[in-house]
Amino acid sequence: MSVRDATLEDIPELVRLREVLADRMAQDGSYPLEEEWREAYAASLGERLGSPDTAVYVVDAPTKGLAACGIGLIFERFPGPSLPDGRYGYVQGMTTDPGHRRRGHGRAIIGALLEWYRDSGVRRVDLHATSDAEPLYRQFGFVDDGYPSLTWRSRS
Structure with missing residues (x-):
């Protein structure tokens, strides 16, 4: 198994x-699912693949298609005491196809993403985990940061 950069053909x-x-x-959890997200997601992937603030890693399935994927994003906010350069990462879309789970694909992808963050000088990375994946992320050193995660959503 090898992790590779995603291409436009993988979208x-x-x-x-x-x-x-x-x-x-x-x-x-209960978060709202919008109906018309697929086209916007595909378009955004097409725009961001290869940009310096985005890493999209995949593992190919043995026959065809993808077995797993994960996305790393780098954001910038104002510098502060715990984030002197203001840059932080967010892992999004870590997914393994149900038919390919428990084979180390997620482990390989999160390892590649953390290496990319280190090489990019990013010192803080956040993510949201499903209950299935939380133990894996904790093995890589992800911890509760002491602050509650709160979300605001517009009702319109």
């Missing part, structure tokens, strides 16, 4: 895997 599979993740996340 349909990346959208499929994101849908797998959305279905799984809905089991753990």
